Amino acid sequence: MxxxxxxxxxxxxxxxxxxxxxRVPPLLHTPLMSEANAICGIIVVGALIAxxxxxxxxxxxxxxxxxxxxxxxxxxxxxxxxxxxLKMFKKKS
Amino acid sequence: MNNDFFTNSVYIISSVLFAFGLKFLGSPVTxxxxxxxxxxxxxxxxxxxxxxxxxxxxxxxxxGIIIGASLGALVAFKAAMTQMPEMIALLHGCGxxxxxxxxWTAYHVHGATDxxxxxxxxxxxxxxxxxxxGSAIAWGKLSENIPGKPILFTGQKWLNGxxxxxxxxxxxxxLLQTTRYDLFLIILGLSLFFGIFMVxxxxxxxxxxxxxxxxxxxxxxxxxxxxxxHNTLLIxxxxxxxxxxxxxxxxxxxxxxxxxxxxxxxxxxxxxxxTVTDKKKEAKAxxxxxxxxxxxxxxxxxxxxxxxxxxxxxxxxxxxxxxxxESNGCDVxxxxxxxxxRMPGHMNVxxxxxxxxxxxxxxxxAINPLMDTVDVAIVIGANDVVNPASRTDTSSPIYGMPIxxxxxxxxxxxxxxxxxxGFAGIENELFYYDNxxxxxxxxxxxxxxxxxxxxSSQQH
Numbered sequence: 001m002x003x004x005x006x007x008x009x010x011x012x013x014x015x016x017x018x019x020x021x022x023r024v025p026p027l028l029h030t031p032l033m034s035e036a037n038a039i040c041g042i043i044v045v046g047a048l049i050a051x052x053x054x055x056x057x058x059x060x061x062x063x064x065x066x067x068x069x070x071x072x073x074x075x076x077x078x079x080x081x082x083x084x085x086l087k088m089f090k091k092k093s
Numbered sequence: 094m095n096n097d098f099f100t101n102s103v104y105i106i107s108s109v110l111f112a113f114g115l116k117f118l119g120s121p122v123t124x125x126x127x128x129x130x131x132x133x134x135x136x137x138x139x140x141x142x143x144x145x146x147x148x149x150x151x152x153x154x155x156x157g158i159i160i161g162a163s164l165g166a167l168v169a170f171k172a173a174m175t176q177m178p179e180m181i182a183l184l185h186g187c188g189x190x191x192x193x194x195x196x197w198t199a200y201h202v203h204g205a206t207d208x209x210x211x212x213x214x215x216x217x218x219x220x221x222x223x224x225x226x227g228s229a230i231a232w233g234k235l236s237e238n239i240p241g242k243p244i245l246f247t248g249q250k251w252l253n254g255x256x257x258x259x260x261x262x263x264x265x266x267x268l269l270q271t272t273r274y275d276l277f278l279i280i281l282g283l284s285l286f287f288g289i290f291m292v293x294x295x296x297x298x299x300x301x302x303x304x305x306x307x308x309x310x311x312x313x314x315x316x317x318x319x320x321x322x323h324n325t326l327l328i329x330x331x332x333x334x335x336x337x338x339x340x341x342x343x344x345x346x347x348x349x350x351x352x353x354x355x356x357x358x359x360x361x362x363x364x365x366x367x368t369v370t371d372k373k374k375e376a377k378a379x380x381x382x383x384x385x386x387x388x389x390x391x392x393x394x395x396x397x398x399x400x401x402x403x404x405x406x407x408x409x410x411x412x413x414x415x416x417x418x419e420s421n422g423c424d425v426x427x428x429x430x431x432x433x434x435r436m437p438g439h440m441n442v443x444x445x446x447x448x449x450x451x452x453x454x455x456x457x458x459a460i461n462p463l464m465d466t467v468d469v470a471i472v473i474g475a476n477d478v479v480n481p482a483s484r485t486d487t488s489s490p491i492y493g494m495p496i497x498x499x500x501x502x503x504x505x506x507x508x509x510x511x512x513x514x515g516f517a518g519i520e521n522e523l524f525y526y527d528n529x530x531x532x533x534x535x536x537x538x539x540x541x542x543x544x545x546x547x548x549s550s551q552q553h
Contacts, residue, residue: 017336020115029438037184042330050198052148065153067194072161080169092450
């Protein structure tokens with residue numbers, strides 16, 4: 001893919017990130033960070049290709065499988081712990 | 094080609110869902126829905142990648158997913174809320190390591206295809222490498238497996254300078270000869286080393302900044318990896334996470350009146366001057382029974398918690414006291430300083446866990462204008478964040494740091510073990526103010542004693 005398109009996506013995403021995150025209240029900054037960890041686990045899509053591609057050598061199998069495990073750890077751990085925290089925030093009844 | 098079109102279309106949907114996830118975190122009412130949407134986006138992205146056709150071999154993927162998912166679930170359910178900062182540090186490290194492994198695989202299989210690819214590969218392994226070990230050290234400090242104090246040794250700056258120079262020079266060599274696998278590995282190794290030396294001189298009190306900075310690095314690494322393997326979704330998500338880390342770092346630095354450079358290169362602990370007190374001042378103690386009488390007549394109370402409250406496990410006792418105060422017709426609010434916990438927003442989570450409703454939790458800027466109408470401010474396990482020296486004493490190391498104006502309240506109670514100083518090692522002149530009374534002892538026991546006084550007075 002053309003480098004310029006990737007840079008285009010980068011510029012707009014950074015802008016979107018700043019716009020969205022500056023609206024999150026300090027009250028929720030910890031869950032925000034754990035959710036950021038969870039979505040950072042999106043590296044799993046790269047890891048899946050690394051682990052499942054053809055012509056594997058022992059090194060790429062090791063790297064790919066470890067990457068899948070680490071990224072999945074982030075995804076599952078991140079989302080579950082965010083949910084656990086958010087569940088605790090209650091309004092006065 | 095058609096498969097790629099399908100996968101990329103799903104990636105667009107995932108990006109939108111991730112963006113909505115963050116948008117819905119704008120309010121605690123919608124936050125859980127946002128988290129679900131975000132998780133749905135992740136699920137779709139994984140599914141679309143799996144059916145894409147590039148993947149032939151599923152056995153290793155399955156093994157990786159089973160290991161990662163079970164460990165992730167285990168840690169997510171077992172971690173105590175006080176341990177959240179270490180868990181986050183662990184996640185930063187794992188995410189960065191996954192990125193580095195993906196970069197390495199890409200290099201091993203395809204090599205560096207062109208100069209852009211080589212540059213992003215280089216950036217990715219450098220930032221990724223230092224994030225992996227930096228997070229590991231941060232995790233160690235937060236979980237107290239290694240001393241939280243700044244670890245300093247002679248020649249530290251020279252060593253760091255040498256490592257950075259080596260990384261830069263070897264990087265230029267690598268860009269000129271991208272087939273040099275040995276250079277690739279040495280650069281990765283040096284970056285791993287650098288991560289250790291970058292975090293080890295930073296003290297425990299600065300961890301909120303370190304965590305935020307590492308958060309932005311882990312996003313940037315996902316982003317550069319996206320450039321390496323030409324994956325748009327990685328670029329989008331990496332930018333979102335990178336922006337998140339940068340914003341939180343800035344907020345934390347402002348709250349501590351420090352610059353990021355000062356935190357990372359300054360090693361706070363080493364530059365403290367002892368403030369010499371010329372006058373002999375004395376703090377006034379008050380017994381629990383008298384404190385109760387004042388609280389019983391108070392119409393408004395603001396509780397200012399610090400991490401010491403969490404250490405004493407006093408959150409539930411605090412909630413009990415505040416419920417009794419409220420049933421006595423008193424208005425109770427909590428004033429939360431941005432660095433009250435060990436990471437951004439940490440104190441709010443600790444109080445929410447103790448069933449304290451979030452609408453009672455006030456940000457520093459919201460509560461400060463109201464402080465002079467407050468009858469009693471109760472400071473629990475906090476010190477530096479209520480030190481008025483930050484407003485008046487230009488020689489104080491914390492001069493200029495925004496504080497919660499506890500001293501403006503009609504009466505201030507400070508629950509404290511002893512007269513010891515806080516993280517910054519600075520004496521707190523609030524304790525000597527005329528409207529301030531110290532209640533010495535374990536915070537939890539003091540609060541329980543106050544609760545007992547309230548209960549016995551209700552029975553009569």
